Amino acid sequence: MNETAPAPTAPLRARAEIDLAALRANVRTLRARAAGAAVMAVVKSDGYGHGAVPCARAAVQAGATWLGTATPEEALQLRAAGLTGRIMCWLWTPGGPWQAAVEADLDVSVSGMWALREVTEAARRAGTPARVQLKADTGLGRNGCQPGEDWAELVGEALKAEGEGLIRITGLWSHFACADEPGHPSIAAQLTRFRDMLAYAEGQGVRPEVRHIANSPATLTLSEARFDLVRTGIAIYGISPSAEIGSPADFGLRPVMTLSASVALVKQVPGGHGVSYGHHYVTPGETTLGLVPVGYADGIPRHASGSGPVLVGGKWRTVAGRVAMDQFVVDLGGDEPEPGAEAVLFGPGDRGEPTAEDWAQAAGTIAYEIVTRIGTRVPRVYVNEE
Structure with a gap:
């Protein structure tokens, strides 16, 4: 525990x-x-x-x-x-x-x-x-x-x-x-x-x-x-x-977990560049790619390949190509955040970030599974303990 x-x-x-x-x-x-x-x-x-x-x-x-x-x-x-x-x-x-x-x-x-x-x-x-x-x-x-x-x-x-x-x-x-x-x-x-x-x-x-x-x-x-x-x-x-009965805010509830990662790499690539296993995503033109260092071994659903939302640099990005065991890629559309920049996968939504429900919809599952599956390689950091 x-x-x-x-x-x-x-x-x-x-x-x-x-x-x-x-x-x-x-x-x-x-x-x-x-x-x-x-x-x-x-x-x-x-x-x-x-x-x-x-x-x-x-x-x-x-x-x-x-x-x-x-x-x-x-x-x-x-x-x-x-x-x-x-x-x-x-x-x-x-x-x-x-x-x-x-x-x-x-x-x-x-x-x-x-x-x-x-x-x-x-x-x-x-x-x-x-x-x-x-x-x-x-x-x-x-x-x-x-x-x-x-x-x-x-x-x-x-x-x-x-x-x-x-x-x-x-x-x-x-x-x-x-x-x-x-x-x-x-x-x-x-x-x-x-x-x-x-x-x-x-x-x-x-x-x-x-x-x-x-x-x-x-x-x-x-x-x-x-x-x-x-x-x-x-x-x-x-x-x-x-979602059928209402959002957390409808009941006065606030999501407790915020999942984030540090962008590991940002690089420029030409159009036509394949991304991740199987090349299910190919860049439509010259762009920048960001590497987010979490994957299905950390509980990120592979079913969200090509659809999972991430907030990087104040903008929603989408998983580009397949989620791998330890990492996935987002197309930054030419933006160049510094390595180490925060990538927020989900949270309460206060800063415009996706929520666990957004990930559930992207993966065709329920928000229960999204939070419960986050693995032990991801440390839990507790705030407001008192």
Whole structure:
């Protein structure tokens, strides 16, 4: 997990600047929108590429009372870094570190009988009850327990384990499939199914601390889905879950990551000069080329070859030809910035630079992937930590 990089003593080849003041402001904005529900800051996948530990600390400073990760290993790393309070993890496979999770006082998700058996056995070995949240599949079709007989069995066996002092059922939860598509019929269907499955479990005697189904898009757009807790992931990093529901500014959010690199070379070339592998770009006339020293090994999507936007010298440029492993080229159109000049791939957009959403459109993907895929060769430099 990325920790704070020391202040650079020389210009960096590339850097991902992480504005923790923006993250804290985003969390406060989401708390206000959640209207009384608690906020979970999701810091899985190393904080969506931003650095899990610094982002988790900033989110807690801003009032997030839960932290969320996908894997138990991610959650245990947060504990090892000194983060206290409630931490939930939900992506388990058989033989996972259940006992370590129980001993670390994590909330663990259970979707089926095999997982309930493993966590109760871990609780016996640990000599302390496990915090367990039962996940319902209300229509996403991934993890979660199916309604009907499967849910009845899981609830019944969980209550039995709770009666034996092996677990505490701390939550009932689910996840939306299409909350980022306003008006999609699955949204209402999932809410109805979730309420039905909650009613069954509570009718059998489950008394959860929290009930939750809202992810970032539901937190932003569906007041009826907020229940006791909302799980905000991409939104705390200042990125809209989808352009269809609105821009970050529409929700009072500010992008947290700015990705930039130092131009490595500027040179004049004649017309008809091929650029990068395959010569998919050939200069239309005499021009200048700038070499930007990041590539797909750093997480720059190869699918953005010929389309990825970059701000150099105050002007938008476009990736010329293919993105290579370590570098790509932009056509500067005759301009001659000095080597070492800043090339901004994406940021909040304040200076006219592209955003992560612009790169997502160029690569035919989503902004989640753009920020999350930025690799470990790019140092994270944290600003506004206090």
